[in-house]
Amino acid sequence: RSEGMSREEIVARRRELLLPNLSISYDRPIKFVRGEGVWLIDDRGRAYLDCFNNVCHVGHAHPRVVEALARQAAILNTNTRYLHDNIVRYAERLTATLPKELTVAGFVNSGSEANTVALRLMRARTGSEQAVVLDWAYHGTTQELIDISAYKFNRKGGKGRKPHVHVAPVPDSYRAPSDWPVEEHGRRYAESVAAIIEDLRGRGEKPGFFIAESIPSVAGQVFLPEGYLQEVYRMIREAGGVCIADEVQVGFGRVGSHWWAFETQGVVPDIVTMGKPIGNGHPMAAVVTTREISEAFDNGMEFFNTFGGNPVSSAVGLAVLDVIEDGDLRANALEIGNYLMAAFRRMQDRFEVIGDVRGMGLFLGIELVTDRKTKTPATEIARAVSNGARERGILMGTEGPHDNVLKMRPAMIFTRANADLLIEVLEDTFAAVLA
Ligand code: PMP
Secondary structure: OOOOOOHHHHHHHHHHHOOOOOOOOOOOOOOEEEEEEOEEEEOOOOEEEEOOOOOOOOOEOOHHHHHHHHHHHHHOOOOOOOOOHHHHHHHHHHHHOOOOOOOEEEEEOOHHHHHHHHHHHHHHHHOOOOEEEEOOOOOOOOHHHHOOOHHHHOOOOOOOOOOOEEEEOOOOHHHOOOOOOHHHHHHHHHHHHHHHHHHHHHOOOOOOEEEEEOOOOOOOOOOOOOOHHHHHHHHHHHOOOEEEEEOOOOOOOOOOOOOOHHHHHOOOOOEEEEOHHHHEOEOOEEEEEOHHHHHHHOOOOOOOOOOOOOHHHHHHHHHHHHHHHHOOHHHHHHHHHHHHHHHHHHHHHHOOOEEEEEEEOOEEEEEEEEEOOOOEEOHHHHHHHHHHHHHOOEEOEEEOOOOOEEEEOOOOOOOHHHHHHHHHHHHHHHHHHHO
């Protein structure tokens, strides 16, 4: 059974009609025709368990979100220059999930826009362009964001590091120098940021900002060592800079224990950016900051965003928060995440190739190595496991500088039965790939 164009035809037409560097997942691309909860259904009627897409945060086509969207779209959609309840109701609900200092929101349409507005806020407050960023980070698709994304500027097609950008190593405990005591990882990695600040000072400069994903994801699902952000935020602020938390992938309760991943580090950023899961697939994003920074930004130039914060988007955002809260989905993420972590650890005992398992809530990574001592990345095996899982009906990704980290971010409604299926398929796949 097939609906619409064949897979081959779409690939051919895309080649003709779309920017050629738009990528496609898997060597043998999949055509999906429907999504429902944790499932994606392809054009042949096969259901895949989606363990990868963190945008459909409360599940594909969640009826309550779809209904909120359709209902508001049928009544009114317009821009924020007219008064409407939804944007203030949403701003109130969203900021209520954040620490008390973070009270002022701006609404846009993508994570990139949120980070771009964050940089404008930062400039208004600090007057400095000097950026401290983490290696292998990605913050968005515009040129100014590519310039602060080592994942882009240091890779094929990139133009290298610009002089105002300073790259600190990924604070990856698994790959820390072996003579560093574990409890010192946070402080030791933060020393590299101290060195950058010192170097800037020597040149009569100061950092404008530090930006990091609260759990570096593009860098391979890396969990920051305890105390790292506390130390870095303190140093950046002392030197006159602001701290930006990119929660585009990790926010909205995914970590389970908290609404925001930065909270697991015991810090409060000056600016938080959000995207992906915020609208469960509807294109919306936000930046939230302090009263003080918002006032520095209010310099006479209007802030306007045609679609940002419109009544439909705000209705969608409200529905997503309702679903998370009413379903106690943070608690679910924590419970199922812990269950998966325990299973992955058992798998690690069985399969030598699993060098490290890490996760918080439903943000999970399994790092594969060909040798546990040398920690040589098992890139090909990771690829084979991801492809093998897909053949068995489960979607996940690979991530990290060596693409050797299996990456999983299932929807917040993931059940124990879904988890059992994931565990069973992963075990079968490892066994088959390593046979
Ligand atoms: N920040 C992070 C951490 C991201 O992962 C992404 C998207 N992959 C972005 C920002 C940019 O978001 P968008 O694609 O919505 O512009």
